[in-house]
Every structure is written in C-alpha cells, then in structure tokens.
Amino acid sequence: xxxxxxxxxxxxxxxxxxxxxxxxxxxxxxxxxxxxxxxxxxxxxxxxxxxxxxxxxxxxxxxxxxxxxxxxxxxxxxxxxxxxxxxxxxxxxxxxxxxxxxxxxxxxxxxxxxxxxxxxxxxxxxxxxxxx
Amino acid sequence: xxxxxxxxxxxxxxxxxxxxxxxxxxxxxxxxxxxxxxxxxxxxxxxxxxxxxxxxxxxxxxxxxxxxxxxxxxxxxxxxxxxxxxxxxxxxxxxxxxxxxxxxxxxxxxxxxxxxxxxxxxxxxxxxxxxxxxxxxxxxxxxxxxxxxxxxxxxxxxxxxxxxxxxxxxxxxxxxxxxxxxxxxxxxxxxxxxxxxxxxxxxxxxxxxxxxxxxxxxxxxxxxxxxxxxxxxxxxxxxxxxxxxxxxxxxxxxxxxxxxxxxxxxxxxxxxxxxxxxxxxxxxxxxxxxxxxxxxxxxxxxxxxxxxxxxxxxxxxxxxxxxxxxxxxxxxxxxxxxxxxxxxxxxxxxxxxxxxxxxxxxxxxxxxxxxxxxxxxxxxxxxxxxxxxxxxxxxxxxxxxxxxxxxxxxxxxxxxxxxxxxxxxxxxxxxxxxxxxxxxxxxxxxxxxxxxxxxxxxxxxxxxxxxxxxxxxxxxxxxxxxxxx
Numbered sequence: 001x002x003x004x005x006x007x008x009x010x011x012x013x014x015x016x017x018x019x020x021x022x023x024x025x026x027x028x029x030x031x032x033x034x035x036x037x038x039x040x041x042x043x044x045x046x047x048x049x050x051x052x053x054x055x056x057x058x059x060x061x062x063x064x065x066x067x068x069x070x071x072x073x074x075x076x077x078x079x080x081x082x083x084x085x086x087x088x089x090x091x092x093x094x095x096x097x098x099x100x101x102x103x104x105x106x107x108x109x110x111x112x113x114x115x116x117x118x119x120x121x122x123x124x125x126x127x128x129x130x131x132x
Numbered sequence: 133x134x135x136x137x138x139x140x141x142x143x144x145x146x147x148x149x150x151x152x153x154x155x156x157x158x159x160x161x162x163x164x165x166x167x168x169x170x171x172x173x174x175x176x177x178x179x180x181x182x183x184x185x186x187x188x189x190x191x192x193x194x195x196x197x198x199x200x201x202x203x204x205x206x207x208x209x210x211x212x213x214x215x216x217x218x219x220x221x222x223x224x225x226x227x228x229x230x231x232x233x234x235x236x237x238x239x240x241x242x243x244x245x246x247x248x249x250x251x252x253x254x255x256x257x258x259x260x261x262x263x264x265x266x267x268x269x270x271x272x273x274x275x276x277x278x279x280x281x282x283x284x285x286x287x288x289x290x291x292x293x294x295x296x297x298x299x300x301x302x303x304x305x306x307x308x309x310x311x312x313x314x315x316x317x318x319x320x321x322x323x324x325x326x327x328x329x330x331x332x333x334x335x336x337x338x339x340x341x342x343x344x345x346x347x348x349x350x351x352x353x354x355x356x357x358x359x360x361x362x363x364x365x366x367x368x369x370x371x372x373x374x375x376x377x378x379x380x381x382x383x384x385x386x387x388x389x390x391x392x393x394x395x396x397x398x399x400x401x402x403x404x405x406x407x408x409x410x411x412x413x414x415x416x417x418x419x420x421x422x423x424x425x426x427x428x429x430x431x432x433x434x435x436x437x438x439x440x441x442x443x444x445x446x447x448x449x450x451x452x453x454x455x456x457x458x459x460x461x462x463x464x465x466x467x468x469x470x471x472x473x474x475x476x477x478x479x480x481x482x483x484x485x486x487x488x489x490x491x492x493x494x495x496x497x498x499x500x501x502x503x504x505x506x507x508x509x510x511x512x513x514x515x516x517x518x519x520x521x522x523x524x525x526x527x528x529x530x531x532x533x534x535x536x537x538x539x540x541x542x543x544x545x546x547x548x549x550x551x552x553x554x555x556x557x558x559x560x561x562x563x564x565x566x567x568x569x570x571x572x573x574x575x576x577x578x579x580x581x582x583x584x585x586x587x588x589x590x591x592x593x594x595x596x597x598x599x600x601x602x603x604x605x606x607x608x609x610x611x612x613x614x615x616x617x
Contacts, residue, residue, distance in 0.1 A: 036552070041607035064603040065529070065546040090604070 003126055004031040006097045010113070011122035012073045017097065018116060025074055028101045029061060029092055032126055037063035040089040045081040046103055052078060054112045059102055061092065070102060074112050080104040140190055141614050144180035150187060178616050197597060199541055200411065205567050207494075209513045209544035209556025210304065210352055212382045212404035213411065214487075219474060220408065220467035229466055234458040238443050245442035248459065249435045251469045252419075258480070259378075259398050260391020261421030265431045267460035271379060274399030274418030275310035275346070277431065280452045281397055281422060282344050282373050283314060284429040288450060291371065294343035298367075300329045301550045302351035304379045316343060323550060327353045327506035335366050342372040349393065350380045350511035352548040352556065354491065364394030373397065373426075381405045382560070383488055383511035386481025396423045406468035417464040431455045486561035487512040490568060494559050497572035501579045505551055513558035515551045521579065525586030528553040533600065534578045537593040540571060 005011070010018040015033035019026040034040065044060035052058040057069035058078070081103045085091060091100040107113075117125060163172065182190075200206070206213035224230065232244060252264045268274040279297065286294050297311040300321040311318045319337055324330045329347070338345075345367045350356045357363065364374050376395035382405045390398045402417035403410035410416050422430065432451045433444035475483060488511050495504065495514040502516040518528040526534075532542030532555075544556040559568055582589050591600060 039604045041604055062607075064607060066549060089608070 010116035043085040076105045076108040140180040150184040206541040209558045214560040215562040220470045223470040224466040260389035264421040267456040268418035270416035271401045272306040278397040279314035298345040304348040304377045338370045346375040348377040354510035354513035385484040402468035407471045408467040415461045490559040516555040518553040526589040533592040
C-alpha cells in the first residue's frame with residue numbers, strides 16, 4: 001500500500017482522520033487525501049466555538065489542483081484550531097498525521113463514532129477506491 | 133526557444149525619452165502654489181525611461197506570445213473555444229453603435245434598442261423561455277442573477293424557509309460558489325454509474341427547504357441528463373425551481389430547449405455559444421431567461437416594443453434592481469446577435485450537430501490510448517482520466533504541459549472532480565478532421581513518451597517561453613508588483 005495510515009486513529013470515507021481523547025477529538029486530513037490533492041496552498045479553518053456537524057464541511061483545503069472541503073467526522077464544538085496551518089499549509093503534505101492536525105473538538109454525539117473506520121477497515125477501503 | 137525577457141522597468145535607462153513636449157506657453161507656477169505640501173509625493177515615481185521603439189518592440193514581442201483560437205486548437209473543456217468570426221467585430225465597430233452614449237435619449241438610439249429587443253426574441257425562441265435580461269456580464273454573474281430571481285420569487289410568496297440549492301457533482305464549477313454568494317446552502321447530489329444525476333438520491337433530499345436545483349445539461353461530463361423530465365417533476369412537486377446553467381448550450385441548439393425540459397431560469401454564455409471573444413477575462417455576456425412567473429423580478433430596464441417604437445421599461449416594482457451599469461456589455465451583445473443572424477436557425481442547429489460529432493469522433497480516437505471512465509455517446513465534450521498515466525509517473529497536468537510543448541492549448545485538467553486526473557476535452561464545431569486527427573496523434577505520442585520516460589514528461593514543458601512554473605509559490609507568495617531593488 002502506497003498511503004500511510006496510523007494505528008489507533010479512526011478514519012472516514014472522505015479521508016479525514018480522528019484521534020479520540022476521551023470526550024474530545026483531534027481531526028486531520030489523511031495521507032491519501034493530501035496525495036490526491038497535491039501541494040496544499042491554503043487552509044480555511046473553522047472558528048473556535050463553532051458548532052460542526054458530522055458529514056458537513058468544517059474546513060476548506062485548497063491545493064494547486066482543487067479546492068476541497070474537510071468534512072467533520074463527528075458533531076460537536078470546535079475547541080482549538082491549528083493556526084500553524086494558516087502560515088504553513090504545506091504541513092498537510094509533509095506531516096498529515098502529526099503537525100498538521102486541523103482542529104480539536106468536543107464530541108456531542110458519541111454514537112456517531114460507530115460510523116468511523118479503524119486502520120484495517122480504512123486500508124481496505126483505500127484499496128477498493130484505487131481499484132475502482 | 134525564446135526565453136523570458138526583461139521588464140520595461142529593467143530596460144529603463146536614466147534620461148532616455150520617448151517624447152518631446154513643446155515649451156510651456158503659460159506662466160510656470162511653483163508646485164507648492166498648486167498642490168499643498170501634504171499631498172505631494174515624496175518618493176520617486178520610478179517610471180521606466182525608454183525610447184518609443186523600445187516600447188513598441190517590447191509589446192509587439194509580447195503580443196506574439198499570445199495563444200488564442202486564432203493561432204491554434206484550443207480544446208478547453210466547458211469553455212467552448214469556438215472560432216469567433218471577424219464579421220462580429222465589424223458589426224460592433226459600426227460607428228452608429230461604437231460612438232453611442234449610454235445616456236443618449238431613447239428616440240436617438242432606436243437602432244440599438246431594436247437590436248436588444250431582437251436579441252431577446254431570438255434567445256426566447258432558442259431556449260423556450262418567456263423573457264430575458266441581457267445585463268449579466270458573464271456566466272457566473274448570470275448564475276447569481278438567476279438565484280436572486282429565484283430568491284425574490286420564493287420571498288414574494290412568503291415562502292422563506294427555502295435555504296438550500298441542490299447541485300449535482302457533475303455541475304459546472306461556478307455553481308457552488310454562486311450558491312454561497314446568494315446566501316444559500318449547497319446540497320450535493322451524487323451521480324450514478326452512468327455519470328448521470330442519481331434520481332433516487334435527488335428525491336431523497338428534495339423537500340420544503342429546497343429553493344432550486346442548478347443543473348448543467350449536458351453535464352460537465354458531456355452527458356445528457358436523460359431523466360430531466362423526472363428530475364424537473366421531483367423539484368417542482370416540492371415547490372422548488374430549476375436553474376439551467378447554459379455553459380453547455382452549444383450541444384443542444386435547435387435540438388431541444390431548456391424551457392421545454394422544465395427549467396424556470398436559464399443563463400446563456402454568449403461568449404461561448406454565440407462566438408464572442410473570451411479567455412483572458414472577457415468581457416463576456418450572460419443573459420438570463422425566465423418563465424412567466426419570474427418576469428416581475430427581472431433587472432431593470434427591459435426593452436419594450438410598442439407601435440414599432442422601442443423604449444426602456446423601468447416600471448417593475450418587484451425587480452431585483454440593476455445588476456450591471458446601463459444595459460450590460462452592449463458591444464458583446466452586438467457580436468453575439470451578428471453571429472445568430474449570420475448562422476440562422478439551421479446554421480445554429482448544424483453548429484450543435486457538428487460540435488457533438490467532432491467530440492464523439494475525437495473521443496473514439498482517444499479512447500484507444502486513454503482511459504474513458506464514462507464510455508457512452510457524449511455531447512459536445514468528454515472527460516478522460518489520466519489515472520493510469522499518473523501511476524506511471526505523469527498525470528493530467530503533465531500531459532497538459534506536454535501539449536503546450538507541441539503547440540496545442542491543453543484541455544481543462546482536474547475538473548470535473550468526479551473524474552480523477554480529469555482531462556476535459558471540447559473540440560467545438562469549428563475544427564476540421566485534420567486538426568482533430570493531429571491532436572489525437574499528439575496525445576498518442578505523449579502517451580508513448582510517458583511509457584518511455586515519464587520522469588521527463590513530468591518535468592516539461594521544454595519548448596515554451598518559461599518551463600515548469602512553481603505553482604505552489606505562485607499561490608502562496610505571489611509577486612504581483614515590480615519594486616525597485
């Protein structure tokens with residue numbers, strides 16, 4: 001497999017990752033997504049305190065090829081945003097699972113976690129996407 | 133190969149002049165007596181100092197670097213880069229039109245008003261709508277105007293809960309931005325495996341919050357939405373309206389009409405379909421047509437005809453107002469009207485027929501070499517995927533650069549988003565079989581080059597004035613102004 005995934009993270013079909021920390025979650029963009037988008041040139045972040053809904057756009061990622069929405073994997077309230085990305089959007093290309101986390105949130109509906117994939121499921125999903 | 137040349141500023145030599153002014157024949161006053169000190173510039177102007185011939189050579193050389201439909205094949209998908217007949221320019225330059233003033237009294241501008249009126253009548257016939265405004269300056273402007281009309285319509289009925297606009301994934305690229313600009317929420321509709329709007333998915337989200345569906349038909353995949361009647365029924369039954377994005381009107385002229393398909397609002401891109409110049413920022417024209425129930429909301433003024441006299445009608449109390457100064461890009465309307473009259477009804481129908489024939493011919497040549505994800509008859513354009521080539525090391529963007537090296541304008545790349553590594557190709561009706569064959573042969577050569585040395589293709593172009601540009605730096609840190617070192 002050509003795309004990096006990380007143990008312990010949860011994943012969505014839109015290629016966002018989630019790191020669960022109790023009732024909080026850290027959200028970012030997967031390696032697969034950054035590779036498909038190409039070089040990232042701009043990131044628009046949500047406001048701290050904003051309500052986000054699962055499956056709805058929470059951030060905007062712009063690359064030399066396209067502008068894409070980052071869909072919130074879960075519903076809840078944004079508690080912190082990664083302002084580093086405003087100056088260094090390229091972090092998403094170089095370190096999508098680390099330095100380039102996008103926002104942190106407080107989860108309002110834990111049942112939504114059932115919709116997320118674990119590493120093995122996500123890897124299988126990527127392979128299927130690639131074979132399409 | 134010609135390489136980048138110096139800027140005028142860099143060519144400047146102190147004291148060199150391209151003019152000589154006669155000596156001043158009025159008394160010279162000190163600057164302080166005319167302009168207060170606080171308003172005087174304190175830094176140097178740094179204007180370039182050059183002779184006339186240096187400036188002329190500079191700009192003449194730059195002008196030879198233009199690529200346009202007058203210099204070569206320009207298959208930019210969704211843009212309809214057809215040839216722009218020069219007679220259109222002649223008509224727009226007729227002194228009676230060119231030297232008019234927009235504030236001239238109506239009775240002295242009857243010819244211009246008649247042209248606007250006749251243009252509207254022709255667009256009505258071609259689209260099956262009831263009235264048009266010719267004001268919008270281009271497609272996206274037309275879209276915004278259209279959504280404002282739809283909004284005004286719903287509000288006039290006290291129907292204020294409609295805050296969503298549905299857009300298929302295969303829609304024209306400006307639609308989602310228009311929806312946001314108009315204050316609506318975008319709801320995306322997926323495509324089925326034929327590349328058409330997924331009717332069931334559409335039905336599942338249509339409700340009393342649906343303001344409109346924006347549809348491009350044929351879509352950006354170049355495919356005709358065969359179920360348009362059922363789509364229209366689903367939207368109308370829920371109280372929503374249908375918006376037709378006319379970006380792809382060049383495929384259907386004289387064969388079918390948006391008005392007959394059930395659309396309530398239509399915009400046309402006259403700079404695409406009706407052969408007025410575009411690319412490089414316009415000016416364009418995006419007339420918007422509506423069905424009867426939306427007429428009261430149209431921008432003012434409309435042109436009316438009474439007893440063979442033409443006049444502006446500003447008496448529309450529910451109008452959304454003006455959306456362009458005066459009457460829109462009048463010169464562009466003259467050119468488009470000339471095109472319509474030169475072509476005639478049969479000519480327009482043939483243009484669409486030939487555009488579709490050319491696209492299908494080229495598609496069938498290219499699908500021998502490239503992957504065609506939606507392999508069915510197309511309309512005026514089709515979308516290839518360079519995904520297999522990308523895996524070899526050179527993707528859609530690299531193929532585009534390789535085409536530049538070989539004297540062709542590339543197709544649209546990386547759009548529509550539903551096709552990975554998309555190459556969206558629209559040859560238009562004005563290209564000959566020989567041109568299409570030459571383009572197909574070039575695309576085959578590029579595919580062979582990728583098999584042989586993808587790395588080399590991925591670093592092109594090599595024959596252009598500038599090579600591979602740093603797109604990332606251009607986007608993140610653009611240098612838009614010359615500053616003296």
